[in-house]
Amino acid sequence: MGVRTWFESWPVYRQLTGTDPLGRGAAAMSRRSAELAPRTEAADSMARSVCPYCAVGCGQRVYVKDGRVTQIEGDPDSPISRGRLCPKGAASKNLVTSRFRQTKVRYRRPYATEWEDLDLDTAMDMIADRVIAARAATWEDVDDEGRPLNRTLGFSGLGGATLDNEENYLIKKLFTALGAIQIENQARI
């Protein structure tokens, strides 16, 4: 590196001689920072999404590269949020990529003190058996006066306000067809 090059790489020199007298732009950049590009530019794809926290419904843009979420930003097109996100919405990438995220089925046997592993298909099969058994054991055809009941009070469900409409629709449809009327969500609390 020549003396001149060295001198010109000095931010104060650039600040005093260049177009950035306040030193808040080009003058303050190193080669590394000058070459930085936002992750959003390098993304393989972008999905238009909606913030999962409160019910304002802020628009999100979800950027993915190499099969990983690399950035989640406010969607400036949204007439609701105009590109803004609150602290929670801005932490959405952290939410979906959190190291605490549990991605394996966990199973606690009766009277056990620790979790154990379980295959997803086996778990689904076991749960289906338990639904059928609980329903059979608690089925009510009619009430005392012979009026139809067609129901089970043997199992129940809670949750839905964080789910999609399509999911809630299938849950209610399935529970109703199974005769399971005990289904509630956050709207009741």
Add this chain to the structure above:
Amino acid sequence: MAECHPVGFQWAMAAKERGAKIFHVDPRFTRTSALASTYVPIRAGTDIAFLGGVINYILSNELDFREYVLAYTNAATIVSEDFRDTEDLDGLFSGYDPDTGVYDPVTWQYQGHEPQAAARDTVIERETASPLQHESHGPGVSWRVDRDETLRHPRCVYQILKRHFARYTPEVVEQACGIPREKFDEVCRAWTENSGRDRTTALVYSVGWTQHSVGAQYIRTGAIIQLLLGNIGRPGGGVLALRGHASIQGSTDIPTLFNLLPGYLPMPVAQLHPTYSDWVTSICHPKQKGFWHHAPAYCASLLKAYWGEAATPDNDFCYGYMPRLTGDHGIYKQVFDMIDGKIKGYFLMGQNPAVGSMNGRAQRLGMANLDWLVVRDLFEIESATWWKNSVEVETGEIVPTECRTEVFFIPAASHVEKEGTFTQTQRLLQWREKALDPPGDARSDLWFFYHLGRIVRQKLAGSTLPRDRAILDLAWDYPTHGPHDEPSADAVLREINGYDVKTGLTLRTFGQLRDDGSTVGGCWIYCGVYADGVNQAARRRPGGEQNYVAPEWGWAWPDNRRILYNRASADPQGRPWSERKAYVWWDGKKGCWDGYDQPDFEKTKPPSYRPGPDAEGVEAIAGDDPFIMLGDGKGWLYASSGLLDGPMPTHYEPPESLVRNPLYGQQANPVRKVYDRPENITHPSPPEPHVGVYPYVFTIARLTEHHTAGGMSRYVEHLAELQPEMFFEVSPELAAERGLTHLDWGHVVTARGVVEGRVLVTDRLTPLPVADRVVHQIWLPYHWGPNGWSRGDSANDLGGMVLDPNVLIQEGKCGTCDVRPGRRPQGRELVTYLNDYRRRAGILESHHTPIITTDTAAESYRQGRPDK
């Protein structure tokens, strides 16, 4: 709003920049207060006294928007001569039955309508929270009413309202709420001066408002003010609910709730709806006005969506398959049934009751007595791990090696790993595109429930049991795709929208649904979200390229209308009330309604239209009836039906209070739902003795940096760092009284539990002079539990379950408590500590506050039965 809906609050700030005044009413000075024009402190649980004072100010000064009130509300309607008010009966309306604890509403009816209410069973209505059906429409009344357009008749709604609120004076507001006279006057002046032809005022509440034993009546009080001032159906007006979860509106519209079906159709009740025709007739209310008249089409189309080809007109569309309610099957009842061993299995889907629900101990003890529990979440939330690290494991109330509950944790896909719609707080559906596949075993709830249903159907295939017909005949063939056979959310949304059975073409509007089985419609109010075969919820025309209503961003129910009842934004002749507030109007040249929004009115019905004397349903809506879902087409200042605890809001103290009701002998809501259980003890409240054992008021709310029960925030590093620890706030005066030191430990005690945290001594809380004493309020955030990056005690362990009778939501925002310095006791000592308090309060075994505290109950009962 700045705390919990910060990005929505930008619009309040934008209005402030343009000169709007923002008033913030809250027990605690928050970040919203800091940005408001005026902060108004209030004693928790006294909102009806405060807002009732505003109503009194409006009526006693005749500041209502008279032209709007006369034309668009029921102010002129004459009420039954047998009606008696709380003013006459010391806090009860006529018709209270002390044996059942509910009202017979027959005397509340409009004059001449009394017989219509005679057959109602308000006991079962309370048990099944049936008023919740009215979220999309008003309850049925006939539209033929007697009116006095001069508003002078002593029994017209206007005069009844005026008398009812006459004692809600500024002095009473000051005495009940602790709001200084000058602040109250400032609110009244600003609200009334900023309403009328040229101006509108918005009332915004967060759904903590619903969490009271009189929650529905809180909102009614706000609605009455907004109707009196002409602020409903107009731009910049309204009563706006800020809901707390991404799709909590959606999960009410397409309910995962025990008492509702999609589109607010009621779940059948065994006693009331044994046949299809009983069920349908109970919904469509013959003789009323409005679109609810078409209920048979909505009902038939839903059953067609459920049972497909098996559902035919000949078999009443398989109505016989429908399970029936017999009473209260809500979550609180369920929790006690779990404790009693009546419920075997429990699915949790993105909800964390061990932390998020009131009375956490009861929630956890219930789960510890199940056969099996399935938890679907992103993280190992406390509702999945209570068997190894809960307070009850500490105290020995849950012993892991003796607890039989089998727990399945099935990891869930996040919002970016699946596609589908959320419905946000203003009924707007927005479709999310999927960004990537979920990791490992994580799956969407669409996947989980579709495949669970598929496997159950496989296992039951060939069954000849009658009870299995409903599940085997179910229309459950959704296309799947991808390596995990993910069902198509798009196909489900099409079914929700509805389609013509023959052609398969999606419908454009719920007016196309039919009652003959020729249409499928999974949720009638969502019909149109897939109009023209296009996913309208996925529309994303940038806001900057549209008018301010932005009708081409997403899709709002019904029919993409962004402001409900917006016919009221024009005067009776169809002209905007003012140019400044023009929104929709009648275009006489084109012969149709026009405007910035989709008119919430029949497009070509002129303002001059008048129904014939025998008209019903839609045909009966006059050209100047904006409230098209209400039986008389009017906004209701007085609700003759639909609410179980009175036709008008009345101030009652919370079930746990420190003071006597300053207005009536009746202390608390006489219709509230109480569960008398040892796990659910309520503290003594005046006029009972021992109120001083729990001498302070606590209220619970959220922080910006955390979300509800922490399941989506305590596991997120950035958010846990921003709010790393459980704390609670007290005023300097209370700190001095109880020896609490800023940033040291302290704990809050109730009969239900004890919660520790760091003490934050702050003048954000103010001691309030109320009646002849000072009320200290303590504020706690409720986000914590023992898991995640940021851990701590759960504030909801303090609360009990006393419910609003209309919707069965708990009193969660105010209770009484004690507060002490230092950490709470651990292990068995904790149980002893709680019992010592209970013993001193005389409530060791079980206790709820007396339901009736006035001598007028017998008189109310007698007055409610004029002809018996």
